[in-house]
Amino acid sequence: MKAHRPLLARAPSADSEARLSRRVLLGGGAGLALAACLPTWAAPGPSTGCAAAGPRRVIAAGGALTEIVYALGAQECLVANDLTSQYPPSAARLPKIGYVRTLSAEGVLSLLPDLLLAGAEAGPPNVLAQIAAAGVAVTRFMHGYTTDLVLASILRVAQALRMPSEGKRVATQFAHDWQGVRADVSQRYGAALRPRVLFILGHTGNQMMVAGQDTAADAMLGFAGADNALRGFTGYRPLTAEGAIAARPDVVLTTHTGTGTTDAAAKLLAQPGLANTPAGRYRRIVLFDALYLLGFGPRLPQAVAELARKVHAA
Template sequence: MTMQRPFLAASAHRRIAGALLLLLLLGWGALAPRGATAEPARIVALGGTVTEIVHALGAGDRLVARDTTSTFPPEARALPDVGYLRRLSPEGVLSVAPDLILATDGAGPVETIDVLRAAETGFVSVPEGYTPDAIAEKIAVIGAALGRPDAAEALMAEVAAGFAALGEAPAPARRVMFILSAQGGRLMVAGADTGADGLIALAGGTNVFAGLEGYKPVSDEAVIAAAPDLILLMETGPQHGLDDAALLALPALASTPAGRSGAILRMDGLLATGFGPRTPQAVRTLRSALAGIG
């Protein structure tokens, strides 16, 4: 897998300018499907990063519902929950009478999304992606949909500055394993084309399971052979209450360099894998943990 570097100052401004040019050329009128209003006032956000960006653009007061993955900022949790991102029902989403639905590309199932697109309401698909450029594109698309290009410009500049401040990734590259779940001792890990893989790359690490695609279960033998220096996982997730001691007691993990040194980093799931405005913070946190490995 090719390593992704954080924005450097000059390239950051070029990418922002390009994204803003797209935003200005397209505008809300071109992005909005039939049924959308010029000033959407009742927005449903589907996707944790979508909800976070809406709030960051100062439009959180327009949200009337969100999906289960939308946990940041904390006030978003007070909104009606229309269900899990990939198991949505059209009835649940439309029951709050939205005039705009902002949905990440990963929302589903397909049948539900088809119904929502055909409904007499605005629907905008927000592209997924796990690079700094992808974050800028998400902000541009949502900013255009909300009619807030100035706020989008400011937020993109803030995020770009956050990446630029990180500088170059430190050497040597440490080996990182992201665990999504540990059910019955069987580990589900992050491969390529995941938020975890993108984060590891930006932090200057090596994803030990980059040869896999998406999230996949792996055998004990594969874990031992991968020899991670650091285990990364979510603070709250489907780990079934396994604390660090319980994880390190699993024979496969105990046999790895990370297991022997106790190198575990837990991070908020949306922060780690969402690729939104706070991603520079996530990169800094992971880099710090990697730098602390002896």
């Protein structure tokens, strides 16, 4: 591994992230005008290789960060990623460094990276510190569920890869698509009755975990013109049969990973309490890929548009 000064870049403050994204939103001129159209960006950008002055061996710890690298066209620099990085399909075939929350310094360093892009969930913190102490640049990203943070993440990844023009291109397209989706959702569903949606994390074993406030699912439902059927708590908690009945969901939303959708609706409806809800009686179950729904990456506009269509049609 080439020697260079260790760097553990702290995630910037929320205020600085918001200022950065506002500059992109306001600086794009006519290209960012409000458009009542569905998103146009969904596929990875064309491969442009690694920047001449940028890192040559990059590891991404976070599915959204992997997507951003591909959107920038910098996939040739990516030598590994974590288990949450399942999109695009070629990213799923890269060497894996394990689960994003339980990284191993030895495993990461064995791949001789120049740069580790560490998502908000990446850790443990002592492992990130060990990787930085070994001479690897570590760029960290903030926790949150806003478009400001997505925009800021796009620009920070581009900065870390020394690809500012590609970063501006992807951020501008994202902002354009996002404004179009927001206008479309408002026009189509703004006057409609907001469905009550119960989100169940679909890959947690036998225990049903449901989303409260300050979660990606809660934010996504708000963007899609729907209401979270469970509020008054933050994060995730187990769902009881009594809680399911009291929530009175019109729709149950759940996730899967990869292609594992077999009998998901039947399994959910077999859980105590769910069959006795409006969603259960009318079998209103909506399934989404976990990374697509909750990743808050470059595909966010597409995910919101699809979620709005599905929960309002269920």
